[in-house]
Amino acid sequence: MKNIILILLLFIAYQSPAQFEPNYDESKIPDFILPDNLISNDNETITNVDQWEKIRRPEILKLFETEVYGRIPDQEIEVEFRIVDVKKDALDGMAVRKQIKIVFSGNDRELTADLLIYLPAGRTDAVPVFVGYNFYGNHTINPDPEIWLASSWIRNNSTVDISDNKANELSRGFRTSRWPVQYILSRGYGIANLYYGDIDPDYDDNFKNGIHPLFYEKGQSKPAQDEWGSISAWAYGLIQAMNYFETDDRIDQTKVAVIGHSRLGKTSLWAGALDERFALVISNESGCGGAALSRRRIGETVGRINTVFPHWFNDNFNKYNENEDALPVDQHMLIALMAPRPVYIASAKGDPWADPKGEFLSGAYSSPVYDLYGLQGLEEENMPLLNSPINEGHIGYHIRSGEHDLTYYDWSQFLNFADRFLK
Numbered sequence: 001m002k003n004i005i006l007i008l009l010l011f012i013a014y015q016s017p018a019q020f021e022p023n024y025d026e027s028k029i030p031d032f033i034l035p036d037n038l039i040s041n042d043n044e045t046i047t048n049v050d051q052w053e054k055i056r057r058p059e060i061l062k063l064f065e066t067e068v069y070g071r072i073p074d075q076e077i078e079v080e081f082r083i084v085d086v087k088k089d090a091l092d093g094m095a096v097r098k099q100i101k102i103v104f105s106g107n108d109r110e111l112t113a114d115l116l117i118y119l120p121a122g123r124t125d126a127v128p129v130f131v132g133y134n135f136y137g138n139h140t141i142n143p144d145p146e147i148w149l150a151s152s153w154i155r156n157n158s159t160v161d162i163s164d165n166k167a168n169e170l171s172r173g174f175r176t177s178r179w180p181v182q183y184i185l186s187r188g189y190g191i192a193n194l195y196y197g198d199i200d201p202d203y204d205d206n207f208k209n210g211i212h213p214l215f216y217e218k219g220q221s222k223p224a225q226d227e228w229g230s231i232s233a234w235a236y237g238l239i240q241a242m243n244y245f246e247t248d249d250r251i252d253q254t255k256v257a258v259i260g261h262s263r264l265g266k267t268s269l270w271a272g273a274l275d276e277r278f279a280l281v282i283s284n285e286s287g288c289g290g291a292a293l294s295r296r297r298i299g300e301t302v303g304r305i306n307t308v309f310p311h312w313f314n315d316n317f318n319k320y321n322e323n324e325d326a327l328p329v330d331q332h333m334l335i336a337l338m339a340p341r342p343v344y345i346a347s348a349k350g351d352p353w354a355d356p357k358g359e360f361l362s363g364a365y366s367s368p369v370y371d372l373y374g375l376q377g378l379e380e381e382n383m384p385l386l387n388s389p390i391n392e393g394h395i396g397y398h399i400r401s402g403e404h405d406l407t408y409y410d411w412s413q414f415l416n417f418a419d420r421f422l423k
């Protein structure tokens with residue numbers, strides 16, 4: 001009998017994460033009060049840009065660092081950019097292609113991330129560029145046969161026959177629909193891509209692989225409670241790509257837009273918050289821990305995300321599992337960290353897990369910070385109609401029909417928005 005009870009208990013314990021029942025009912029959202037972007041930790045009301053930039057912005061950034069994503073260690077490690085491949089007439093003459101090995105060295109370890117860049121051919125001036133991560137390797141974003149196959153750990157995927165965590169030829173170009181390279185080039189922009197697993201493979205190994213160990217202090221074997229999880233590490237990689245752009249005179253480093261989808265949208269937002277050199281920030285369906293307000297607890301929740309992806313955020317973030325009201329921040333404060341720079345938030349109707357309304361409201365509730373700069377944010381509190389982008393002020397938004405994905409439609413809106421700021 002005892003054994004049967006034990007087996008039953010083990011079964012229940014094992015089953016419990018899978019039993020998480022997301023709420024999708026607006027009427028079941030508990031009442032909540034959001035922390036105010038414009039009231040400081042000392043209860044001071046922030047009324048102008050100077051106070052925002054000197055007092056409140058640093059406070060909010062610090063709270064996200066210590067309580068959510070984790071602080072990137074201060075110490076510098078060696079980072080080298082090796083420009084290995086330059087092709088003047090890639091993509092049938094449409095693009096200049098560059099492939100750069102970003103080599104990180106620290107603690108007698110080396111890590112390499114491949115940076116792929118396409119710039120519009122036939123131009124000699126510096127161009128604006130979008131930069132973002134892909135999920136399966138640079139070679140998946142376009143059929144170009146000369147893109148290097150990713151060499152680091154890849155998530156298995158039966159549609160492209162990956163079962164040994166290694167990139168293969170079959171997967172070349174299989175994510176072309178997410179990265180319409182030729183279209184982006186034809187609109188006058190460059191596009192840069194990295195594979196996020198080069199910086200930190202996306203599984204929980206207690207931070208033994210990836211970039212973290214290169215930074216460990218003597219005796220350290222994993223990040224401290226407040227230090228970086230994987231999202232911060234990925235943001236660090238984007239910041240390094242930005243450092244490369246500053247060395248490339250064909251890239252206008254004052255006109256770099258950072259974009260990401262889903263977990264990589266959480267990452268683009270965090271990178272945009274950390275590094276104000278990103279001139280424009282785009283979140284595509286970033287959901288919980290991205291643009292969506294955590295306190296709404298619709299779809300994915302803090303407790304759920306920390307259980308299924310314990311490596312994404314820092315350890316402190318666990319304090320808020322099923323305890324969102326204790327958070328000193330919410331995600332409208334992350335959006336506010338972009339101000340006065342333009343930010344675009346995109347949702348999809350078929351993606352309730354990411355809470356489209358919560359993503360929209362983050363934009364709306366960050367608008368008072370844009371107001372300080374005399375800039376228009378998202379002034380509406382009502383969501384726009386389906387497939388009716390808001391592209392007027394410094395915060396853009398759309399909700400499109402369709403599923404959780406990064407599509408041509410999304411790109412068209414991002415490009416239209418970017419044209420107002422980066423052209």
Ligand code: GTR
Binds near residue numbers: 261263300305
């Ligand atoms: C889901 C996760 C989301 C989102 C998504 C993705 O499993 O719950 O937060 O990040 O993955 O990245 O596609």
